[in-house]
Amino acid sequence: MSGARLLEADAARLASDAGLRASALGFVTEGDLVVLAGDCALLVGALTGVPFAELSDDDSAASVARLVGGTLRVMGKDVGREEHREVLGMMPAAVAMPDDMTPLELLRWEARLATGKRRGSGALAEAALQRVGLMPLAKRRISSLGVAERKGVALAAAIVGEPPALLLDHPLQGLDERGQLWMMRALEELASRHRLLIATPRLATDGSLGAIMGAASDIVVLRHGAVVAHGPPASLLSEASTFAVTVEHGAEALGERLQRMGVALDGGPLHFSVRLKPPHGPSDVLRAAHDTGAVVVACVPLVG
CATH class of the missing domain: 3.40.50.300 (P-loop containing nucleotide triphosphate hydrolases)
Incomplete structure (x- = not known):
């Protein structure tokens, strides 16, 4: 693409x-x-x-x-x-759906909203349900669907207009x-x-x-x-431990000290991440903060 x-x-x-x-x-x-x-x-x-x-x-x-x-x-x-x-088609984390409608009825309505046209909405709705594997449930009431099935309907609604x-x-x-x-x-x-x-x-x-x-x-x-x-994932998910650091004050001095130590920083100024490779660990961040007078209020792993 x-x-x-x-x-x-x-x-x-x-x-x-x-x-x-x-x-x-x-x-x-x-x-x-x-x-x-x-x-x-x-x-x-x-x-x-x-x-x-x-x-x-x-x-x-x-x-x-x-x-x-x-x-x-x-x-x-x-x-x-x-x-x-x-x-942009959107699938929110939590989706409110009318329980008394069927997925097919809901998707027809979503198709009309997405295209501004009534004609062809049924075909678009069926195609979206087919793509997410929910055509067998197309005429069941939404109230009878489980969590995964409802999420599937929400996903179909996101793609129905082919964004x-x-x-x-x-x-x-x-x-x-x-x-x-x-x-x-x-x-x-x-x-x-x-x-x-x-x-x-x-x-x-x-x-x-x-x-x-x-x-x-x-x-x-x-x-x-x-x-x-x-x-890229190769950078953020490598063997280095990545920690999110929040600094109340003294961030500039702390950042300069960490960079002199060879620690990679990203973001800033008060919220940033550090990639710590051996021999460095989170205790070295806190020690550098103490030496520079910076106040660190959080140093937590990003990957977990």
Whole structure:
């Protein structure tokens, strides 16, 4: 596949009604399968428009995230002007569905919304259900479907308009081993026809989540509203231990000391990641902080 960068941010500032903020995000992704890992709910919320309570377990944070400054683009389409909805199909982590409808009825409605046309909506709905393997359930009530089956309907809704790119938020969430195997097969098929943005809670090197990381062309890791690591999986998931560091003050002096020690840093200034190869370990980060007078409030592994 080719075309504009799948996702790029230039001094992008995000905010939610609940007061969560991300300031001056800057990155340009590479390739056609990009993973957003870590604290990415605010970014995902700005892309999907889904109320923030549906992106977290905290019902008190019910609000909408939005771009309030800078630029954020999906395949060259401006998120601030909502142009990206022309090219991006979306599967939120939590999807509210009308229990009294069937998957086929819901997908027909989604097809009309995606294309603006009534004619042909039935064929598009059936094709989407066929692609995710749910045609046998097309006429069952949604209320009778399990977690994996509902997620399959949500996935079909994301692809029904045949968008060139898809955003899949926590696609493995709530799935048992069998459901994860089904989702992995679906992702493999989708990757042959769509560019994929996949949001995950963390980096991983094993299991289904690790397989997604390994297949990615690029990974962006966010923590506390900042990009703390960005690069290909070969870089972020190598033998080096990657830690997310949060500094209350003294970040510049600490960063300079770590770089003199040969430690690779990414992100900043107050939230960044360090890649520690032997003989260095997290204790060396804390020792460097003590020597420079920096106050480190967190130093936690990114991969796990």
